Amino acid sequence: MSDLVTYLTRLGDNTLVLGHRLSEWCGRGPALEEDIALANTALDLIGQTQMWLGYAAEAEAKGRTADDLAMGRDVWDFRNLLLLEQPNGDFGRTIMRSFLFDHWHLLMLRGLTQVSDARMAGIAAKAVKEVAYHADRSAELVVGLGDGTEESHRRMQDALDRLWPYVGEMFIGDEVDAATAAEFGAPVPDMLRAPWDDAVLPILAQATLTVPDGAFAHQGGKTGARHTEHLGHMLTTMQWLHRAYPGANW
C-alpha cells in the first residue's frame, strides 16, 4: 500500500468507525434532540468517509470502491485510532470520546486544507466546516455534564479516566506521516499536541474534570497492528448485510 493510500485510509477509517459508533445511538438517545444530533453527526462523518475512502480506492487503483473498503475489509486492514472503536458506554462516555477526537480532527483538517494535493485539500475544506460544529457541540456538552450534577460529573470523570490512555495515539507519528508531510505538507501528528492541549485542557478545567496522570498511550489502531477486541464486534454488525447479501442495494 502506498503512503498516500494508507494516509487516506486512516482518515476514512477514523470517520467511518466513529460515524458507525454514533449511529448506534439512533433511536436510543437520552432525549429526542440528542438522538437527532448524534445521528446528524454520524451522517456528516459517513459522508466524509465516502470522500476519503473514495479517494483511497481510486489512489489504490485495484478497482475497489469506497463501499468495498468499508464493507469488505476485516479488522486487521482497518487503520482507525483505537479511541474511536471503543464502545459507546453511557451518553457521557460517547460525548467524551467525540470531544477528545473532535478537537484533534479539527486541527488535522485545518492543516489538511493547506496541503498541495488539491483533492485532499478540497475534502478537508468541506469536512472542516462540519467538524467545527461537532467540536463546539461536544465541548458544550462536556462542560454541561462535567459541571452538572454529582452523577453527571462522576460519569464524565469516569469517561475521561477510561479514555485518556487512548489520547496519545492521535499524536504519535510514523513513517507514513513523515512521507505525506514531506510530499504534500500534511500536518505532523506530534505538532498537533500543543494546540490540542490549548483547546482541550481549559474546557476540561471549566467542566471541573481532572486530567488523569500519566502519558501511557495504547497504540496499534492507526498502524493496524493491534486493534482492541471491540472493532471486530462492531464490524460483524456493520458489515453483516453486505456480507450476507453481497451487492445489496436499495
Place this chain on the structure above:
Amino acid sequence: MVASGLSGGELVTPRPQPAPVPGSAADRPRRHTGPTPRTEAEVWAVLRQIPDPEIPVISITDLGIVRSVTLTGRVARVTITPTYSGCPATGAISLAIELALADAGLRPVLETQIDPPWTTDWLSAEGRAKLRRYGIAPPHAAGPDACPRCSSPNIRRVSQFGSTPCKSAWQCDACLEPFDYFKCH
C-alpha cells in the same frame, strides 16, 4: 372529500384533508413543460423548477448548489456542489436533475464539485424569503433574527441539530411555536 361507502354499506367518516403546507403555493417549483431547451439560460430555467427534496418550496438553484451548466447539442452538463457531506438528499437531488433534464429532452451529465465547499452565502435572496414564508428562519451570521411565524425576536435555541443536517431546532417564547433555523454554514 366525499365519504366513501364500504361494501357492507356503512359509511366511514371521511379522512381529514392533510394540513396545508406552509408558504406560498406560488413559491413551489413546477415541472418543465414546453420545448427542449436550446440555450444554457433555458437549462437554468429548468433547474430553477426542481424543488429541494427536504424543503420543497425552494429550488435547487435557490439553495445555491448548481455551480455551472454547459449545453452542447442535447448534452447538458451540470456541476453541483453538495451541501453537507452525508446529506441523504444529495442522491435524490441528482436523480431529480437527471429526470427533469431527460424530461425536457436533454441528455444529462452530472458532475460533483466539492471545492470550494458549499456555503449558505450561496442561498439566493429569493430562497431566503421563501424559507421564511415556509416557517424556517433563514441563515444569519448571529443566528436567527426573529421567529419566522410571528416575527418576535424573543427566541431561544433548543438544539444545535434539527430535522436535517442543515437545520437546528429553536423555539419562539412569544408565540411558543418551535421552528427550524437553517444554519449558517
